[in-house]
Amino acid sequence: MATPLVEVADRVWVARHEWFDVNVTVIGGTTGLVVVDTLASTREMRGTLDAVRRLGEVVAVVNTHEHFDHVLGNSLFDGLPIHAHEETAAALERFRDDRPAYDGERSEEIDASPVVVPTDTFSSARVVDLGDRQVELLHPGRGHTAGDIVVRVPDVNVVVTGDLLEESAPPAYGEDSWPMDWPTSLDLVISLMTDETVVVPGHGAVVDLDFVHEQRGGIGVVAETIRDLAGRGIPASQALAEGEWPWPHEALRHAVARGYEQLPRASKRLPLI
Template structure:
């Protein structure tokens, strides 16, 4: 595993993206007259400190805020390094449900069992709870431009947000969109609502929008449309199978899925769980 800091590459006017080898996670830095806002801080305090130095090396100002696209540890555990560098009063923005999810995760935090460049660095990285929260939409003022924070609905998690930089035609999508792998349906995902959340994202895009996914290389609106189509088929297949009385235990085998079955274990379980009783029949014998 590479331990070299990821390079920040400018993908639009004063919008830089770093694609990190570890987790293949993306960090975005947006600059304005007032300074820099960092969207997602990666998975440990150590790599967070590397991000601080990379951001400072841009010569575009100091950090004035952090945004968390959602609560998963690979996107948030570098935040302490930014408070360390720019002051404990540094605002950390997130959707209100993201804070609830992080609080629950921190209260019963599982030990990290993946590969690490520095042993123990993930478990040693503290959780910083966001202190600037919103329910539907919010704005971060950078002086000569604003960042629009939008909660498109529950999807990858209950607290997803996307960041729109309208003047640069950039949408930072977090894990609502993934380029280097299939959509990540976890045990906290909302597969039946995810298609509608992506519809909101598509409304925020033009044909020229640069979309920064949570993992992988930047994509365009057409890519998001294709991924939305697959996610929509997953939701409708779950609805159809449950409506025909297929047991949840049999659904993966019976369904005609647009994605690899191995990526859909939680999608099927959560989908069946979230469907109202009126859309489910008694299981077939």
């Protein structure tokens, strides 16, 4: 059964897929449609694309970041501009050239989906013109990855955040995350919002500004706890046990390791004996 596209604002639709609980966003204008993120496989995206084409012609694609569950449907958009941050394109080139086999559900389907690198990259900001509507792409800084971007539709006050925010799980701190930068990156994203903003996270249900503030608070606690523990000489191997954290330890293992790596040497004390 195809995942339905739900209109969350004028000509902005979201399909929340059960697989990975990941969102695809479609933005319409007089010249066509922009598709934001393309799911974890070509097959999965094809089902949604049939519904998208009933809304109009796709003229551009956006990848919010490089993780496979957001990009492996890119091949269905051959010949169209695929917009992404330059760090995302570089990461996908590396992934394409040295791609490990996927070890998980529907692995054959994922492995059979080609990696298509974004064609139109930028470092800070870009505007996609849809005729009667401007779609703004902005890199607020590093967080979930080095190349996160948010997509803003200003005329209807919609912001699509990719995995800088997640509704259905704790923020995903992976081996490529930047936990010490993430809070200030979210501060910039929040500056684009009002109390009426419709916020589409990378995973889970559509949220509002109150949710964004709450999750940003937790992400800030993670960064400040890492900074405090390192400053007191607590080694990274003991940080999870010593700190008070907003999310379960299993969600923060990479956050601690990456956070300690990010800290300048001067902010770390020698481990206490």
